[in-house]
Amino acid sequence: MNFPINSRVLLAWQQRCQPLSGAHYKAVSCRMWRMSLHYDLHSHSIASDGTLSPVELVTAAHDAGVDVLALTDHDTLDGLLDAARTARALGVQLVPGVEISVSWQSQTIHVLGLGVDPGNETLQAGLAGLREFRHWRAEEIGRRLARAGIGGCYTGARALAKGNIVGRTHFAQYLVAAGHARSVREVFKRFLVNNKPGFVPGQWTSLEAALEWIHTAGGLAVVAHPARYHMTSSKLRRLIAEFRAGGGAGLEVVSGSHSRDNITAMASLCRNENMLASCGSDYHGPQNPWIKLGQLPALPAGCQPVWESDRWPLQ
Ligand code: AMP
Numbered sequence: 001m002n003f004p005i006n007s008r009v010l011l012a013w014q015q016r017c018q019p020l021s022g023a024h025y026k027a028v029s030c031r032m033w034r035m036s037l038h039y040d041l042h043s044h045s046i047a048s049d050g051t052l053s054p055v056e057l058v059t060a061a062h063d064a065g066v067d068v069l070a071l072t073d074h075d076t077l078d079g080l081l082d083a084a085r086t087a088r089a090l091g092v093q094l095v096p097g098v099e100i101s102v103s104w105q106s107q108t109i110h111v112l113g114l115g116v117d118p119g120n121e122t123l124q125a126g127l128a129g130l131r132e133f134r135h136w137r138a139e140e141i142g143r144r145l146a147r148a149g150i151g152g153c154y155t156g157a158r159a160l161a162k163g164n165i166v167g168r169t170h171f172a173q174y175l176v177a178a179g180h181a182r183s184v185r186e187v188f189k190r191f192l193v194n195n196k197p198g199f200v201p202g203q204w205t206s207l208e209a210a211l212e213w214i215h216t217a218g219g220l221a222v223v224a225h226p227a228r229y230h231m232t233s234s235k236l237r238r239l240i241a242e243f244r245a246g247g248g249a250g251l252e253v254v255s256g257s258h259s260r261d262n263i264t265a266m267a268s269l270c271r272n273e274n275m276l277a278s279c280g281s282d283y284h285g286p287q288n289p290w291i292k293l294g295q296l297p298a299l300p301a302g303c304q305p306v307w308e309s310d311r312w313p314l315q
């Protein structure tokens with residue numbers, strides 16, 4: 001087993017597991033080992049709309065005391081190789097992940113694939129299709145903003161993406177830098193959401209396909225930041241029912257973008273629906289000082305963490 005080298009945790013684990021022996025020792029000690037680790041299962045690098053390189057991201061996670069980090073860039077696996085190399089060198093356990101954009105009942109939702117095989121061709125081909133749409137959409141956002149009197153946005157956003165996928169965050173960062181708004185949040189509100197000049201409806205993949213790609217690649221699927229979709233509770237339950245029918249396993253109960261109330265509500269939903277619970281910061285870089293790597297509240301009592309389940313792909 002490929003344990004991260006973290007002497008503090010290793011010592012605690014060894015001490016706790018001392019009285020056990022044989023197969024029992026192995027099973028219980030693995031479980032206790034996993035329980036004592038510090039998890040952050042949702043983060044972004046410059047391969048999508050984060051600002052740190054994968055090397056910088058994993059280093060920052062290590063410095064923040066994260067033992068197990070999932071890199072989950074939007075619709076790409078490009079950062080995973082560099083991240084895995086750095087993780088190995090620093091003794092961080094990297095969970096190879098992805099955050100897939102899905103269109104479901106006229107809404108965009110995000111599905112995390114955790115523990116996916118980056119070499120899986122089905123997953124790679126599916127994500128390539130989404131990036132093709134992203135490429136067209138970025139040009140279209142640029143055209144629409146130009147029609148609204150703001151030129152140069154596509155070129156500006158593309159420069160910020162540094163050769164990677166151009167996402168809405170890059171447009172937002174460019175518009176702030178060019179003085180059209182004071183914050184990224186304000187740009188989204190004024191320019192990039194439904195009924196605003198730079199809005200282009202998402203034409204992502206289906207929930208069924210996203211789940212199939214993740215499972216074919218050996219991963220476990222989690223609904224990202226479920227409270228962020230502002231769905232009625234009956235719609236959210238319909239989403240979860242469909243998600244579960246397609247083999248989906250968990251809900252991201254603790255997220256950097258969930259309030260305390262959101263966490264309580266999602267924890268109770270998670271327990272009632274018998275789903276596994278995940279936690280991730282959704283870190284995009286140090287420019288958002290209110291979201292830090294690994295500094296997350298604990299999963300509420302009664303939630304079964306994804307990493308304690310038999311379905312966790314990284315045993
Ligand atoms: P995209 O996948 O290119 O449509 O962009 C979605 C990303 O934009 C999300 O993952 C967030 O990083 C960011 N985002 C979405 N809404 C907002 C918002 N209101 N304020 C700031 N960032 C946002």
Ligand code: MN
Nearest residue numbers: 044049074169
């Ligand atoms: Mn993002």
Ligand code: MN
Nearest residue numbers: 099110224225
């Ligand atoms: Mn997301």
Ligand code: MN
Nearest residue numbers: 042044099282
């Ligand atoms: Mn995310």
